[in-house]
Amino acid sequence: MSDPEGLVFDIHRFSIHDGPGIRTTVFLKGCTMSCQWCHNPESQSSEAEMIFRETRCMHCGECLHACPQGAITWRNDFPITDLQICSHCGSCAEACPTQARELIGRSWRVSEVMTQIRRDIPFYEESGGGVTLSGGEPLLQPVFAAALLHTCKAEGIHTALDTSGFCSWETLNNLRADVDLFLYDIKLMDDGLHNQYTGVSNLQILENLQRLADSGHQIILRIPIIHEITDNENNLRAIAEFVKSMTNVQRVDLLPYHDTARLKYTRLGLDYSISPNIPRGSDEFAVKLADGVQIFERYQLETRIGG
Numbered sequence: 001m002s003d004p005e006g007l008v009f010d011i012h013r014f015s016i017h018d019g020p021g022i023r024t025t026v027f028l029k030g031c032t033m034s035c036q037w038c039h040n041p042e043s044q045s046s047e048a049e050m051i052f053r054e055t056r057c058m059h060c061g062e063c064l065h066a067c068p069q070g071a072i073t074w075r076n077d078f079p080i081t082d083l084q085i086c087s088h089c090g091s092c093a094e095a096c097p098t099q100a101r102e103l104i105g106r107s108w109r110v111s112e113v114m115t116q117i118r119r120d121i122p123f124y125e126e127s128g129g130g131v132t133l134s135g136g137e138p139l140l141q142p143v144f145a146a147a148l149l150h151t152c153k154a155e156g157i158h159t160a161l162d163t164s165g166f167c168s169w170e171t172l173n174n175l176r177a178d179v180d181l182f183l184y185d186i187k188l189m190d191d192g193l194h195n196q197y198t199g200v201s202n203l204q205i206l207e208n209l210q211r212l213a214d215s216g217h218q219i220i221l222r223i224p225i226i227h228e229i230t231d232n233e234n235n236l237r238a239i240a241e242f243v244k245s246m247t248n249v250q251r252v253d254l255l256p257y258h259d260t261a262r263l264k265y266t267r268l269g270l271d272y273s274i275s276p277n278i279p280r281g282s283d284e285f286a287v288k289l290a291d292g293v294q295i296f297e298r299y300q301l302e303t304r305i306g307g
């Protein structure tokens with residue numbers, strides 16, 4: 001039986017924010033969108049990446065000895081990796097006593113992921129939970145995603161797919177029968193703004209959502225609330241108008257912006273261009289979220305803050 005490989009950057013057990021009950025969330029690496037507020041920048045590249053935290057390095061040299069490729073050399077008293085030679089095997093990160101080095105993304109076979117998942121089946125049964133595929137964009141690895149979802153379903157495990165919907169209908173169509181619940185991201189209804197802030201058009205995303213709804217799939221909409229980008233009344237009302245007749249949209253989740261990812265950008269050497277003008281936790285922030293909830297509730301859409 002085929003046992004495809006996928007590039008996974010995390011497997012998070014006991015999640016309570018990625019669908020019903022207690023879940024195991026499998027994060028797949030790679031995304032074609034470039035949302036300016038992305039809180040998982042380590043998920044964007046489709047290649048494995050090495051993070052190096054200088055302040056944690058105690059200059060022990062264990063990573064140099066562990067590297068089978070000879071890719072690490074000393075420079076200014078720090079172990080520097082030649083990325084042209086590095087094969088992303090992860091040996092240096094495993095050898096590092098202080099976690100100064102961390103490999104983001106490694107190949108897993110479906111059977112290996114299932115071994116992790118099966119440990120948690122009693123928790124799923126107890127809580128009504130299951131497995132969620134997230135990312136990045138899990139549908140960028142459609143063969144792996146489809147095989148993992150199918151195996152879960154065959155073993156009676158509830159499945160959720162957290163997706164931007166930015167993919168061909170064929171990709172979704174090939175695996176949608178094995179998805180119990182779609183966690184579907186909608187950001188901006190204006191296509192020009194969508195292009196500006198995410199790097200891609202929303203036309204395919206909206207069309208795919210409509211087709212999933214027409215096909216009777218269970219959907220929770222997820223909307224990131226980003227100050228002066230997604231949080232204005234026009235945008236939220238336009239989303240509500242678009243989905244108001246989709247009877248299988250179970251709920252709308254408004255996801256408050258947070259900038260806890262700022263440090264991740266620094267470690268990855270990426271720019272962090274977005275800056276929140278309203279502090280999270282402030283009264284003004286709470287009012288914005290409450291206004292957002294009201295907009296959707298006016299359309300009889302159950303809405304909550306957070307995922």
Ligand code: SF4
Nearest residue numbers: 067086087089090092
């Ligand atoms: S990931 Fe592997 S090849 Fe790359 S630097 Fe570390 S040990 Fe060497």
Ligand code: SF4
Nearest residue numbers: 057058060061063096
């Ligand atoms: S193993 Fe870790 S702590 Fe030791 S030199 Fe390498 S990066 Fe620094």
